Amino acid sequence: MIELRTSPHVKGTLSLPQIMRHVVYALLPICAFAVYQFGLSALALLIVVTLSCVLTELLFNRLASKNTTIHDNSAYITGILLALTLPPGFPLWMGAVAGFVAIALGKSLFGGIGFNPFNPALMGRAFVQAAFPVAITSWTPAAMNDRFSQFIPSSLSFPFALPSVNDAISEATPLALHKFEATTTSFNHLFFGFSSGSLGETSSLLIMLCGAYLILRGMMGWRIPAAILLSSAVLSGLFYLVDNSQYPSPIFMLTSGGLMLGALFMATDPVSAPVTLKGMWVFGFLIGILTIIIRLFGGLPEGIMYAILLANASVPLIEAVTQPRKFGWLSNRDEK
Amino acid sequence: MPIKEDHSITADTFLDGVWKDNPVFVMLLGMCPVLAVTNSVVNALAMGIATTFVLICSSVLISLLRKLIPKEVRIATYIVIIATFVTITDYVIQAISLELYNALGAFIQLIVVNCMILGRAEAYASKNKPLKTMINGLGMGLGFTIALLCLGSVRELLGNGSLLGFSIFGAQFQPWVVMILPPGGFFVLGSWLLLFNWIEERKKNNTATSKVSHAGAAASKGAS
Amino acid sequence: MAFLDIFKYKTFEHGIHLKDSKDRTCDQAIRRLPFSPILIVPLSQHFGKPAKSIVRKGQEVVRGEVIAQSDGFMSVPIHAPASGKIKEIELFPTARGPKTESIVIETWAGASQRLGQTEANNISQMSREELIQAVQNTGMVGLGGAGFPTHVKLSVPEGYSIDTLVVNGCECEPYLTTDHRLMLEHPQELLQGINMLMKTLGAKQAIIGIEDNKMDAINAIKNQLSGFESIHVKVVKTHYPQGSEKLLIKVLLGREVPSGGFPYQVGVVVQNIATLRQLGVLLPNNQGLIERVITVTGPGVKKPGNYLVPLGTPIRFLLDYVGFSGTANHLILGGPMMGSTVSSLDVPITKPVSGLLVFNEQSVEKETGEIYPCIKCARCVEACPMFLNPSMLGQLAAKREYESMQEDYNLMDCFECGCCSYVCPSNIPLVQYFRISKSVMRERAVSQ
Amino acid sequence: MPTDSVSFIFLNAFLMNNFVLALFLGICPFLGVSGKLKTAWSMGLATTLVMLISSLSAYFINQLLVYFEIEFLRLICYIAVIASAVQLVEMSMKKFSPTLFRALGIFLPLITTNCAILGLALFQTFKEYNLIQSLAYSTGAGAGFVLAIVLMAGLREKLELANLPNTSQGAAMSLMLAGMLSLSFMGFAGLGN
């Protein structure tokens, strides 16, 4: 029988599950490094959070009586990225809550992939940050000796119970050190990743390499990361020039905290970013500027998460003013 | 007016406000205090009672005066009447307990602008007899209080592990701080509404015929 | 140094890079196809009003004879593609869908099929108006795809003057090689055609734009250029849809045709290679358009090549002749990006058809993919050469917000090039959505 | 930044203690009029205008009340004056710009009975702001309201194109969105320390 189809009759080869799969691949080295640095707890957290995301997605598919949407691979990304933004000793049960909230509130509520206005992983994180602010600001130093034989005590705390806090092994992140104690961590530590912090934010070098892989393979756009890095470097550079005793250098700003992970993997979540090309620049600039402002003047040491969420919320407005100008618009206007 | 006024008082006069026309869950009126003061059960209860008091007093008075008030100045008059009772409530609460007063903050005074009260004045009190108005106001007030308690209990339980100040889960409970923060208010109310929607859907699906709903049918054909 | 080519030739912004798949036919010389026993000649093969039949059932016609007259200015005559007898005048399916009136000719088997006699035109003596009339008499319409009557394009409205004739030799659609072969085999006729049209238009220069994947054709033309001082050849990058007239004008001349406007507004007329070469042959001899070159290719075809086909040849006959393997079930008239599939083997080859592609089952299966919601990845936005927002348009179309598509998102500027659908990882049938939306909006405009 | 400086007062009302998202004031119009970006924008502007009017009138009435030592009448006087002022604005709008009036429709009277307006007047009195500070406070609050309602409207318009599950349509969705916005605005907490 003859098939009736509509043009174009040929199609590009990249499909959505494929893109998502490659993002997962690109995240695996970062996960591996996190496990190497923080040991068993990190591994368990990665598994629990990802599992929680996937199961939640399945649950809501069932509730909405839809076909499962697991095979589009996006729930894995949400899970892994969410885990990578949590502190290593984060209680596993809280991780599970974060995963549930990320998918339930951040994604399924809006009808699943493609419709969520906010980055689901960050929605999950913002929720647990507001719900459990103490646990999420308790950091453990990297590369502890017994990390492969022992869990960090707080990891295994009983569900819904207060985590056991062990002051002895807590350590502030480079950003907190800077904000609250005015000490700056060395570039090498930040760049190669031997500082405390969330699972996936420690090595900016590794993050850049993995991100570059995705960009070069055409799996994600380059504009948003470029805009974020550029604007945050310029703005923090300005402050640094004004007063370098009070404000840290742009290099420190770029390599510390979650900026790099956020810029390369989270702000680039296509669904919650603008679809217009100019809009991507505006979006990136907004994130860069907000991050630096929150870091330097806000109540919290890190601002990238809130910056991305706020920029996500502004996407409809950004898109409204950055629609592409159709071909031939100029001459059209001249004629009138 | 082609449709005649109805002065009969039925059970619905009272019950409408409690469930079918619940001011919070159904009509989404007076949302500010609903969200702002429900971080504990005590606050929710106090706010509910205060609002109910103002609602009943002001709507009865307005109903009494309804024939005398010229329509050009009716809003101004209603508001002055409502504000009077709010001020009275305000001072009475201060006289009873300053702690409670501080916990409720400015929201006692903001009862004046609770859309529910003015809305009732406009839509009901100005058209009905005092007794009917009072019964309806009581129902509305009860519905409002119940909604506040729905929110207050969830928020206090999760956010503090307690109810009415009594610890429920013990000292080891990890409170979900977000619940008593502003986002928690939105989330809890939103979740209640989601729950109601879900129950409605359930009911509808059970009774539904095989007919498909057309809204977005074209879209789901294409994109899902 | 191949990679330096990227910087060598000009191209437009956005668009996509496609695998051109032309190697199976680009070296095949043009061959003549035998006459089918039955030719189905639709009265409407062009943009505009259908022609009016002037023959009766049972009447005998000679090849080249006028069998339908033009019905007004926006219409062209139709000539008999073969000598034979009129079998009937009936409704027959066409590539566009609805059945239209067609003249069915039973060709005389074994007859010589010589052309009927015509009086030659003396081009150099003719005035502009006479030239335009002569062009209309040839039944010439754009052979590049849209089938727009050529004489209409030549009648530039009052107040505009044409300085440049752009010759579209891009052939940016994959698989197709007709223009390529014509440039290689008949450069002299092409240059004649260009010269005649320049005269008609009063244009000062002509620019032939050719993509850099046809270097042999470029050289073939350049070798013949002596004596044609005002004709230039410009190489452009192989990039889809380079051949769209608006983009080609932008690349070659830097002029932007206004949105919703036509090339004459920026002093340009664009004609396809095949159109001009054909005119170069027909105009001096005052003959009619009765055949054209098409590329028959695709994974399913056994004898791919470029064939000179009498207009009205049914696809059934063509397929029988070239042979195919597999269960051919995807028949495309035109290129793979913009061509349309046919629903019946009775559909004839008409004037604007430049190729027949046969995709068999395997190649079709690979392309089908599950449709996901739009993930706003912006690939389509980056691809759209018209600078639209296909993502938004697609979402609006799914919700039937056609008004908003037209008013806020410039739906009508979409020329259905297919770049957006091609790149979409969610497999959203964007172009199909836009076609629906445009048809609805056009209908609404008419009904109001 | 000193907490009584004009810029801090502005920023505080605008971002850190956003009237809608952190203080829960003016929720009704925020939920009711955020369906369309254009209307939300006009609603925001109208609210800001009314805020300025009410802030000014409240300041002067308060002077009067303090002079007569009858502060206990504050609430009644504020609301009565504000309500009348809004009614005046409403009527003038109806007369002079029917299009604007149509766009805001029945919501103009809603502005009167809007907690944000009265809340602003009361808070500025509690905080003992002077005239300039009051003005900064009201512009900040107005800008904050505009920001919140415009963001909300943008999101809601965007979701018009989504395949929302039946369960999460209507007010429930608006509230969840508001919660997410409020969560995002927590990023501004502590700004200016």
Added chain:
Amino acid sequence: MEFSSESINQLLLTATFMAGLGIFLALLLSFANRYLYVFEDPRIDEVEELLPHANCGACGTPGCRPFAEALVAREVDPGLCTVNAIEMNQVIADFLGVEVTQHEQLVARLACAGGSHVAHTRANYEGLKTCRAAALVSGGGKGCSWACLGLEDCGTVCDFDAITFNKFSLPVVDADLCTACGDCVAECPKDLFSLEPVAHKLWVACNNKDNMDESEAHCDVACNACNRCVSDAPEGLITIQNSLATIDYSKNGLASQVAIERCPTGAIVWKDYNSESQRGHQSHKIIRKEPIHRIEPLPRA
């Protein structure tokens, strides 16, 4: 508490202040009332209340509010609203003191009976599952170029759920629910729907313009222009135009079931209000109960 002179003073002060404020505001408002007042006929609101708020446009105005305005201005007749219950329209008419003219009841009719069990499929259409999309791809996959594609566009646009689909993907109109808003008429890419007075009982359920064998080759219930109905019906009621039987409804009074009796394919039918259409007794029986796909054989090389 005793009344000190201080508190009496306070009472007086308050009363005067409040009275003054009240009077001031009242003056302000009455001033506004006088100079800023805009008259709007209050009846518009009340009439609008009585309309169904369907905003369907069947009345010929863009929505219920404009209709209400037109009603109050006495420009139109309440009976034009076909969605409202007749009693409600009467209420409006009484309120405005006008007469309701009962308009002829219209209903949407489909000029095709080619369900998937009788009309052949020629090609397999792959793509968006909407009629309009399919129609744009070589007219869709059905053998008959005029046939209903059965992809439910008309059902989707019908706001009143009046169109359902039978198991052969053919739209079925519920005359009780149909308000004759005309949305399906506008939507169908094959232009198969039209609004017909219920009194038009004789109906040609086909739109095929091929003739004779060609039409029956693709569809078992096609009108093949055999002329039998033309000769059986009273003079001039039915004519063949473009190879299709066409009824001249200006002569509807002459119509009777006689015309359908000898139709060989049953393309011309008799439609009573909401009951199944009656086919002539001599039309061939339709036996098949499953959809068919006639596959056009491809030439083999």
Added chain:
Amino acid sequence: MTDTEQAIIAMAAKKTSSLAMVITLGLVAMLSGLLVVITWQLTLEPIEKNKRIMIEKAIFQVIADAQYRQTYAITNKGLVSGEQGDGLPFYAAFDKTGQLKGIAIASAAQGYAGMVNLLYGYDPVCECIRGFSIIKMAETPGLGDKILTDEKFLTNFKALDARIDSDNNALKNAIVSVKHGSKSNPWEVDAISGATITSKAVAKAINQSAQVILPKLKPYISQLIYTPVEKQE
């Protein structure tokens, strides 16, 4: 036009006379005013009592052993008793015997989520701060409110050094907050980890007010004598 129609239009067009509006609104307003003023007068006393109790509770919480208190203000003209519009107010607290036990001063600073309003107790004998109590704040429950429950934090205020410098116009050592666990001087406040900002706000509030008021207060300490007859306001 029908009769009903005319009647309706006439009704809509009929305007209420201004006099009716003025009378209604004026009367209603007057009545409201009366109602409110009566309520106010009736509740005045209990409210005042509640307020007094609350203030006293706060004062007696920050100054041990106190039983009575008295309100003063420092103005340009010097010490005056009672609250004064443009002066710097403070409370003097006395024990049973009428001996001055300490001075309570209110202050505020920006915390994490808004102003932190507090009252701190100054002991003129040891020239140190002996405690504080929160009047109002909106800090995060569970985090910010650790300043009320964290034992270690509260020990900062056992005897927080607040001596005046030799020029008598500022504190000798500004009261500052330092990172958790690094307090080394008696004038430093050891912050709570996880609630650094709120702890800082407490230190800032005390410092701000103490810097201004204590030097001015010092000369008048001896004049603060308990006068039982004074009407407590």
